[in-house]
Amino acid sequence: MALFQQANGSPLPSHGMNEALRTPVHEATVWQPSSAMSSFSTTEAVETLIESVLSQKSSRKRKRPTRSVTEELEDILPSSPIPTPTPSRRHRFDYSPSPSPLPSPSTASEESSYEKETCKKSDVLLLPVKASTFNRALRVMSGLPVASRAARQAERREKPRERPPVWAESRQELCEALPYYRSFQSGLYMHSKVTFGYLLEAFPAPRDAWASNGRVIISHGGGQCICPKLPNGKQGPPVLQADQSRSDARVDALLTAAERRTPIVLIAGEGYKELPWNLDCAYVVLGWYWISYTWVEAEPAYKGTKPPSGRDYFHRIKIRFDWVGSQGDPWWDSEIPVSPLPVNQLSSTPRRPCRISSSKEAAEMIATFDGFTCPTCDSQSPRIYIEGPICVHPSCPAFFLLLTPLGLLPIPPTFTLTLCPSFLLPQKTPEGVNRLPYEVGPPGPVEDWPEADEGGLGGAGEKTLWRGWVCSECGRANCRYRWEVWECQACGNSTAQLNASHQVPLCRLTDLRDTFLGDAAMRHSTGLSASLTVSRELGAVVAIYELPEAGKIYHIMPFDKEYATELFYEYQREATSKPWFQRRSLKSTTVKGSLLAQHFAFNSGVPYKYIVDTLSTPFDESPACVTKAVERITSSVATVLGEEYQFNEILSVCYREGQKMGYHDDGEPGLGPVVASLSLGSSAIMSFRPKPGEKQRGNTDVALNITLSHGDFMIMEGHEIQRKYHHRVVPQGFRIAATARRISEPPAKPDIQVKAGVDAEDTGEVEYDDVVESCLGPDLSRPVLDPSRYSSKELPQLPPLRSISDHTLLPRRTPIQHPYPYQPP
Template sequence: MKRKRDDEEDDEYISGAAPLKRHNSASGRANRSRVQPVPSSTRPAARPAASSATSPAVPSRLEATFRKTVDELHKNKPEPSAEPPVWAAVKAALNDAVPYFKKHQGSLYTQKLVAQGMLVDAEVGSRDKFLSQVIITSVGGGRVTNETTKKMVRVKDQSKEKSDYRFLNDAREKKLPIAMIADYFHVTDVWAEVVLGQDNKPVRIFMVRIEKINLDSRSWWTPKESIGRDAGEFKPGQYSCPLSTCHACRKESKKMYKQGWTCLNEECAQFFQFPAHIDVNELEYNDHFLNERTAFTGPQPKYDLIPALPCIKGDASGSEKEYKQGIVCPKCHGCSRKIQWNYWYCENRECDFKHTITVQMNSMEKIAEENAKIMAKRRTYKFRRGEKPSSLPLHFSLVIGGHRFTVFFLTDGTGRFIGSVTRIRPTKQARSRPGGYNDIYTDVQNSDIPFERRGARNAGCRIEELTSHWSANFGAPYKFGVVVKFSTPFRDAPLVILEIQKRLTWAGEEAIKATIDLIKEHNLDVVEGSIPTGFKPFNEQLVLGYFEESRISPHDDGEKELGPTVASLSKGGPSNMMFFPKRRSGIGHEKKAVLGLILKHGDMMVMHGALIQKNYNHSVDARGKHRFAMTCRYIRPEMIPDQEQRILAVENGTMPKEWDDIRYNGERDRLESITTGEEVLRPGST
């Protein structure tokens, strides 16, 4: 049944498309147009990273790796004077917990081209020094991976432009403080040296000497029993490193090596020249250079070394981007990530600290403001045309039961169609009525859903990175790029999850019907077998929770265990969904989206056709502060090789018997009995 919807919204929400005309209900025909592509918009102590007794356990591989690393790093080292104010077993936890170091790869963190923090980790050179008040290390950048050993090696001279040199030298000139993931330091010297790289080839590198800002306080890493000179503790004026002038370039360089002086101007012909009997690999810094101290006269550090615990301020809901950051535990000082939805737990297994901030859902008024904001920004986009017209999707607009359907047909790059993407927008009444989409949003927020962030990259390793979003799985088990350890059976799922399952079943069925009808009506050229005419009932639901600026990077849903249809329901703030051709698809550039959709509160989206997943990736970026997305699929049990998992998929993916005779009727916007057609309440509700 097709009829005019009761309320048309006056916004244009399809990225890159010409404004849609309203469906002509008299003719029963849909409007269509081509879519243009849119712009892609240490701790030194041996404490393992783990959870408290009430928290999910840290992967054993991670714990074992950390224990081994700690044992190797601190073997035969003297006992430090104190405990570190901040420590981390996982680099990602450090990145999340402190504001002055957010660098998943590399050693120097900059913010607006200004050095903020530095971590000396895996790559340590022969002349690196870690003293009580001074650190000397090489400047990051310029290494490549040896294909045989898989280790980072130097093969050519380090460049000032392609390394961290310019940031550190700028910090030296401007006397800026830098957090060294130990304390606050400042840069005193930056210079060039020559070392032996791969195959003993001499290469030029840059070195940096940094000095602790507060020389009056004892460093926590200073050996406990040492004092004064033995501890490496000095004051400005006690030592001064002399200078000499190069006769060739007339520039001064410090006399920093025990073996003698050399010109440190890398542009000079006499740069790093020593008598033949001196082996540059055996060079040592002299006491004057190591013990020289410089009074810090720059600005005070921007951030506290130990950040305060997060707390709700003003009208914040707890899902703003700052509440996705980690914490420094006030009990053990370990860094921990935000893994759970409503609270932080200390990842140190020996600590039981927990910090709770219950996330509040956004009001409908705030969601409306977010929608208006994204639409205003949408109208400022400058769209890029596709590389070839045959790669552009075709789209149609029609109304079914008051829902506005926008059906996109994606191509194989030659102009033939391989699948459809349907966005279904409900009426205002369907959102606001009792039991409507607004109430479902509230029910999801108030339900006991086991949200958790999972390892997205290097899972179980010290450099593990978590997903940007939270997830929980219901029904048949599904591994969606990251490992979902547990899937709640439908028999134990919250009632709202089961109702959403029924609503998305209706969306999937209607989207397929609309797709097939449009193919026939407009005689579309479809790749044979790419768009099935039948619908397979969903047996799995993945629930994702988004904070502000959460996202899912480009990916596909093309696992062999999945059926050809995927349907999702959006709740809360708006989001951008983008479709990108895969690299070897021949459709277009992998970073140029051919289709962009804005998904609002209550919108449903259906992808139909396995070749979409083969040829395209899709991404989702949250544009609001609080969002849920419920996605249903059909997991094909016969494609699961493990018999136990296969049986589990069938058992967990079966809806409770009291739902067998219930369906969602989208045209009447209600749950009803399949047998009698009468409206019914959600089973188990009062």
């Protein structure tokens, strides 16, 4: 919306410095010049003052004595008061970025038809001066303080003596270890419209602040932002492309938290520029905060964005967070470690923070600040900015206009607003907010796990067993990357070791059910055909699905599954005896830090160009259950296909509850035409879908779904299946799968190629295929080392581990007791 309006009430166009501003306001309300200025028109005053500022700069260059701009202004303005005349027109001010001629006709032709209809040359004052010069003159005219750079932001402090209660090196560690923050891509974590965690990271907004040594934090609502491309091709800072409003669920959750005084855990990332010290890790948990005030600012519309009709700015929601006093002093500002509050153990689902008792109290302004009454809308607003009172109510005609001795003035985009020191003073924590629902450091894993998945307490296959944990020794938030134990990747501390008694009985798997011929579902429009046969030799029903011009899928459903049950228990015993099964590192451009796969894997035989960073163990060194699985798969394939097929590699994968493998193909170079697998434990739905064409956007529909039950075999025959189709496996519970392949030309060393990105649903599912391979780099962290395969002289030297507690380097445990993925600092 234009800054000023014409005499007929229609707004003037947006141009130059006014691109960011204004709602139309009534002249009688807004234009209230001081008595000293009343004998001059605004145009004359600005022209004269600008000449004074420019002459002052010129005199400074010639080293001649100069007078202050204020003194020049006193000579310009009459000293005797003159009655204030009734204005007949409001003028808007424009400037050029540097002394230059007036805009050319080509520039003027870019104005919209709306601007052409409402603009007259007499309505606009074009000032061929720099924006900084005009802003300085405007400050002098309005009696405003000289703009100062925020020294508060530039000030750097010494690193805290105390380590944070919780810290992490990746986004995944936060999401898996902390129940109050499980958002892989959003800065806000909410559940059922309740805000639990808020991340301070990159993507700042104007006037974000770290005040009172972190006891007051000014931030903003999320969403509606883009990062435009700069002329040099680089990505620019985030700008709004639409209003932030309550219609956005994230903004609504924050505003609701302010109304209800819901305490929120704040997390800071190393990209948070307001932090007065440099982090030695990727993320730290700051502590509990409450929202004491929210308001709306007018943010200029960036070139290429389209603001709402009638104005040239967007609404930006600003949030003020205050430290919850019952925690004591913040850990970074205290000589004594913060004492944890006694709470019950956290479940895998965060609890709702307690609400305040009075809804009337929630509707009132949460904190009392030095404020003023807007002369236009008679509403109360706090004094937020040093430059003067500004109404922050969007419904007010004078919204975000600066109240000065000259009256209400628009704020140019380059005009610096500074937060008022009194507004940044800490507020007293309300009594209801002091009752915090839980600690920021969740309790560690329980030593004695029940044998089955009952009541959400966690059996050997339940999701609570593969979620992350916070190390009690160093505070590091860790992902559960080893099957048999929780181990800290920073200090090596381990807990809750599983043993042979921690097994999931087959009878306790609630999703263990019989299917009718695999419960297959086909999309006939894709040209699939199916047939059934009974193999007396195998004692099984075999369903055959032919994919047009690709190959065949064989689903073998044996009648006798005793051998499968024995393998199921033997795999579990071996998994707890040594660190065979681990979650390996992927790489994603959409998630900060390392990203572990959503399954525990162990590869045997020749090296395999797998999607994750893994090593292979020879068959003669692998557990007996692996060789037994290879023998069973080889026998079944020979019976069904009618020819011997020798596999030289097998990948064993354990899925706990909630884990899965996204769409992918097995089309790695050197792979044979036959891929076969054995399913153990809970059933799983295996899906096939055609790969999208080169010009096709989005994913194709699923062509075939089959349900793999306990003891079932699956065979894919044909190279073209991997070239033309993707497949995925979604277990319905605790499941173990063994997939055998024939690799003709194994590489000399693992050539890891990442083909992964984070699922759009932020569930942590990883999808990988040849289509997105070019989007991500091929470099991964170095492979996990197996000390049994190296002599002491050959063992590569890794960089020392970093400690955040004392900001020094810790010696790595020698010798390496267990292989585990290590991400260098």
